[in-house]
Amino acid sequence: MKLVQITDTHISHLGGSPSENARLFVQFIDELAPDIVVHTGDVTILDPDEDRDRVAAKEILAGISAPMRVLPGNHDVGEPGDDPFGDRPVTSERIAAFRAHFGIDRFVEIVDGWAVVGLNSELFDSGLPEEEEQWAWIETLPELVGPRPVALFTHKPIWAHTPEHQNTHLTVGPDSLPRLEAVLAELDVRAFGSGHLHRYAVTERDGAVVVSAPSTAFVHRSAVSADVIGPGLTQLGVVEYELDERVLPLFRAPLGIVEPEFLEVEQARIALDAMGVVLPA
Template sequence: MVRIVQVSDLHIEAEPETMFPGVGRVLEEASEVIRALAPDLLVVTGDLTTFGSSRPRDLVLARQWLEQLDRPWVAIAGNHDLGSSPERALRHPETEAYEPLPLARTHFGTVFGPQPVSAVDLGAVEVVAFNLRAGDPDNTLPAIRQAVEQSAKPVILCGHYPLEPVRVGGPCSAEASQATGSFLPELATLVQPLVAQYDHIRLYLAGHVHVNSRLPLSPHCLQLTTGGLGPGASSLRVFTVAQGWVRYDTLLGPGPQGFWERVAPAMGPYPPAYHLGTSEEQGGEWRLEP
């Protein structure tokens, strides 16, 4: 049996916390939960910080948080850790600063390593996690393809952004992402074909939307997102891999159970299921092998 825990959108800030006051305390409490779960691997699907793209000391704090858990981990960048495009940076210079540099020389690359893709072999499955910026200046796409082709095992692919919108209506819908401008216009056109081509990619795990969702991308690949552990909606995903199947469950985190009513109140209303999802989105099973 293999146990993987996914958390996302920690949004750690150096003191004094300004964007999401209280995240540091929430993450301290969440540490206990993660240690007790003793995962074989902890996967963090981005937005480790809020200001990391312009303030490397916040990325250092995030790395320290991961290391004190004393479990194997893999972490990828969100738009707040590694700016996704110069256009977004013009609108959000402090929270999504773009660095026109090779990944190795960005703040994120300096703190978390220069590789665009990390592959972790867990025996029954392989986890492939990637950092992607607009225009793919880091040659992430070929590196994902290589990692997937080299694996004879079911692959759990992990990125920051969902490949398909996760809600009908509100800020996590297709209409909202069109209205605000996509973070990565090529994401769907570049990564989706990989998922379609390689039927041993069985799960795609993402964050960014701060909600807990489930959406089949194809007959063989299921997209799952989890909430924002720090600022909300605070949750963790627990994956149990055994005998060709994966069971996914949701644990509530110690932080706020909402998020979007604070960030985008006009786009509501937000019934509890907007963040936490239906019972099927919270827990279920998926076949890992054909």
């Protein structure tokens, strides 16, 4: 079975290089001919309250022919914890706005004997009613998927590079982690895929492949230290997974993409200004 993970497209209704890159990647994904596509969030540029970005993103992503499921990132619905980016905490209203365009923010898809599972990482440690709804569903996963091998996807990684960096800005919230790990222990998870960190890396945990997928929009070469997020390839792309008896993740990218730094993207600077985020001098 072939699965493609795309993430952190950061599409703006104003266009620009993230949107143009997304169009190139949509065409490229069709050429890869996957059985299923999973978008692991940050679909839109930055502001979860800008509905025009969701409209633009949905129009571009509709070009993907394969079945696709979309998870939210912190820039789609806000994030939990103290001091969320841009003062945009995750809320029920923001979750509802995402679902109105992209559907339910968790899923199980059975494809060629594999269970492809998606979770909304922005709900963990949020205290929202939607968090408890997701927990009730998560705890049915052992029954839903049975003995099938599982490929599990989230926007933020489940685990931090080092334990001291397990926090809601970077990962699944630390208060939720033990409860989630208890459910995962009942599943045959062979692959974990996440986005958020804008870099490609492959590691291993308890026999499972752990993949950090690259963005298709822009890079953060100097934003976060490798001591915090771990080493990896800072380049735009998608991840193709060959799922059989083993899991083989492959970095893929088309020709013609533009790889700007975050603050070189005009649409990102416009969005930051609209959100009231003051850039350093």
